[in-house]
Amino acid sequence: MKLKRGLLMLPVLLILPHAAVAAEAAGPAATDPQAAVVAHYADLMFAEYEDALAAARSLQTNIELFLDHPTADSLAAAKKSWIASRQSYSQTEVARFYDGPIEAVEGYINAWPIDQNYLDYTAGAPDSGIINDVSRFPHITRDVIVGANEREGEKTISTGFHAIEFLLWGQDLSAASPGQRSYTDYVESSDGPGRRAARRREYLRLLAQLLADDLQVVTIQWTPGQPNNYRARFLTQPATVALAKIISGVGNLSSSELMNERMLVPFATRSQENEQCCFSDTTHLDLIRNQMGVRDIFLGSYTRTDGSELAGPGLLALLQKSDAPLAATLQKQLAGALLAIQTIPQPFDQAILGDDTAPGRTAIKTALAALQAQNASIVQAAAALHLPLNLK
């Protein structure tokens, strides 16, 4: 099965009446507690993707502004916007790991690790990458960027958050700071990286556009009031089937992705390139927002970018009915793990170094233990709710 890019070509208008959300959620929700949780989850995911999409469009705008007038200030603004957008997206990752609409584009949005040399110059390799390879890629186009590599199972190596991160920050060569790419990489000059400034500008511009377009595809699938989208099917399937997907998303994010891939692997290998956001040194924010994403699905409460709160029945509401003590334990663990992750010293790529008594490693170990306890409770919660859940 190939990733379907054709979706992006559909002309799409996003008109999102918030009233529709409330109306739809009030349907079966009123009578059946399981259906109420499922309906509220759909509302949460729509709100989270809507926020992530808005943040990605804002990133796109700030990147365009930077490319129009490359200065240290406009670069800083674009970076700030990337961080905000990345955080918004990290919150939504609870909706991965089942057949949700994110699966079709996740490889493009979240490709990791980035093959820096495939994209642009790196230390000691001034002519490497698509941006510098004029003979093989005479024009930088959307097709060049996405067509480079789109086999399933093999994440693309040239698109998404981390490709943009690399083009904004550059290689992270210093322990003390993130990557130090200069805005002058985007200003034409007769030698140095500026030789390819026009191509680099076009690449970055297309990446930002692609990212937002991909998030738009996902958002449309979660939008209320559409007869044939994923949300419509999600709400009409048996509630237990939907709940199994919901808990698979939170369980796998909390365990396989957050705890193992994003924390344990860098911790065990002590290797900087195993951290998620190695160019910007913002890995800790991914970790925090992943955990907040997990917590919010259990609590049924999400604080939107504009500060408003979307609250309703979450998984904990169901669990309280079948196993109240477990629900209380899990609620404490969700808060405790968040605190433990927030306590890890920054940047994360320095916290993983040293011997096991170093403050960074001690803090990560504490957070890993907190997540392990949380994951054990999530598995128990699935059993208590009679939902299948197998973690790696």
Added chain:
Amino acid sequence: MKLAAGFLIFSWAVTLNATDTGTALSGGATTAFDASRNAFTLSARNILPEHRTDFYVGDSFFNENWLAATPVHSERGGLGPLFVSRSCAACHVRGGRGETPDDNLPPETMVVRISVPGQGAYGGPKPDPIYGLQLQTHALPGYQPEAQVLAAYKELGGSFADGEKYYLRQPCFQVADFAYGPPQTNLVVSPLTAPAVIGLGLLEAVPESSLRARAEQNAHRTDGIAGKVNQVWDNTDKKFAIGRFGWKAEQPSVRQQCAAAFDGDMGLTTPVFPDENYTAAESTCTNAPNNGHPEVSEQIFRQVVLYARLLAVPVRRDVTNAMVLRGQKLFAQLNCAVCHAPELQTGDVPGFPELSQQTIHPYTDLLLHDMGEGLSDHRQVFAASGREWRTPPLWGIGLVGTVNGHNFFLHDGRARGMTEAILWHGGEAEHSKEQFRQLPPADRDALISFLKSL
């Protein structure tokens, strides 16, 4: 055996009771209770706590892309310069099987093995002087892929005894655009799909003596079924050993299998195979950046091998369904079970109690069998002739559709479903195949139902 409370898979209903859990637990105590698309991605359910970190690190390096080496050393660096894919999971998608391309498209989750007639080192296949033993169809920027491969098929017709027609698809892959000069004119080309990687540690744990004993039993049969062990070169112990892994049972251990894949498929050197996959004739490749010696550190390599050893086998479904039980009976009556052995016993694996002393249901004997001219790839691999193939394990086969979204089977994925796969059987399996062809449709369906329950 205690089964997890609340075990329920929503896409199918399964009830397991005390009497039938035995044969349902395909991987013994390692068995995972999952029939979702993640069914081939789980650790052995009895994994030791002290193996978890290694498993998860191995998981990461199995799934994520490898990167081109840069002047700044990266633990994930060293890809290429010539390669087939950027990650293990690119072909073994979610731990599962690769698929075959449509007509006129390049294979992306397969490898294309090559050789020339004769014997190479230690009696193995003889490499082409320029292109070696496998075609690398991708390359880092600035380097040329060795060749381009395109799929092509020929339709063959046949019919069941009851008159129902069927069609089989004979692949004839085209290789063109050799980039480093012409290969030998008598080049043998064998496209192979990536098999599922579940339960490898268990298959490795079956004692050599029991494989030899099975081969010995085969030798006394009078019905033409005659399995034999492959004898291959162990590059770590520097001696011959029984082959267990690969379509021709050409690798003796999970460790060497992983190392061969790192080297041949991704251009990554390991402690087992310290040399890059290009030949001296491909001289431009020698300029490629290198990630050290070996490129995959001993520690990461060990963790990926542990991961491959401890990937769980999924539980069977519908084991008490009447149709499945009828199919299971037919599977035995048609002698399918002689080679696709329903039960093996593992021995003791030092350091891996998870894999030790398990009763497993892999539906393989790990032996080589002559499968007839129709399936021959004409490529000799140690003791395995072109017609001889290792019995592939059937555990998990019923979930390939769920995990990988296709049902392409056999070594080159030519079969579009289980029925076609059975109909391609020849040689030692000719009689079994013929009996299948004679079965009434209801019995054929029952047999397929049984296979789908694995």
